Amino acid sequence: MSTRQTDDKASSFSPSPVSGARYSRIAGTGSCLPSNRVTNQDMVDRLARDGIATSDEWIVERTGIRARHFADEGVTSSVLGVEAARRALDAAGLAPSDIDLIVCATSTPDMVFPSTACLIQRELGVHGCPAFDVQAVCSGFVYALTVADAMIRTGSARRTLVIGAEVFSRLLDFKDRTTCVLFGDGAGAVVLEASDQPGVVASRLHADGRYADILNVPAAISCGSILGDPTLKMDGQAVFKLAVGVLDKAAHEVLEVAGRDESCIDWLIPHQANLRIMQGTARKLRLGLDKIVVTVDQHGNTSAASIPLALDHAVRSGQIQRGQTLLLEGVGGGFTWGAVLVDY
């Protein structure tokens, strides 16, 4: 039993609304990739050992993926999430003690409970502020960002860490070539803080549980055993068709809520699953393909981590500049989807 003490100041923590602040804004971004980079050729060689054929050509042509990162044994979502969070805090010029809410989007938590957000909080050396996970699979980051934005707008938080962290390699069946070549591991984070200017301009979230079976990990823990298959299953074509339609709809919804049209978008930062889906979304929005932030080629599909990873890479490479408008779009298992319009 732990005897760790919670100090009085932290446990009586209660943020109050910042006067005049009705919005939230991104104050800093960070990300972290495991050091083990796995190329398509590495996957070809790995699958060949089990007599399974795939090729760099097939993977690049169908998905745009050229490489992904796999976490080494012992490297968990919280380990990657902490590093991404530290980098986001550095970028914002803040310390962990400045944070009053931690929301982590993940479908690959370190353990059943406590939440990965609580483990990240412990590792950051802060305590007292609320910390919880959001589970919306590949839409997790847009869900988490929307929740954090709402808590800031209502005065429940002032400075939040919003993290997407995943180790999807742990869910993969390396005998199923239709899925194992698609996914990777990583984490991304933003510091979202109260502001009198937007920030997060508008967001829309959706889910439709009728499609729960087209993308899932159909396992549960029961009485000390794993019931069902604990590896990822996907009907790729069904997901593909649904994704293209819902992403277009969600984009137009947030633009309508914001009272703007497509011309306001400087950068589209979609969930990085498949380059063809991303390009299809851009075309429907009448955006040039050079307006898409693309990291799927180097990261693969990192589920809830993909959008904050792409955002951080584009910020640090100088692609994204302050004052620009970003459309973040997530889609994935559940079925879930959503869009967030951000003035960066």
Ligand code: UT7
């Ligand atoms: O993160 C949540 C969101 N997820 C997504 O957005 C994923 C959406 N879906 C997709 O991105 C695509 O459907 C996939 C990339 C998963 C698949 O691409 P596709 O163009 O839909 O391929 P397919 O499933 O229709 O398969 C075409 C062929 C099949 O062979 P036959 O039946 O035509 O002989 C597959 O067996 O490609 C074969 N195939 C492969 N061949 C070589 C499937 N996987 C592989 C592989 N290497 N890894």
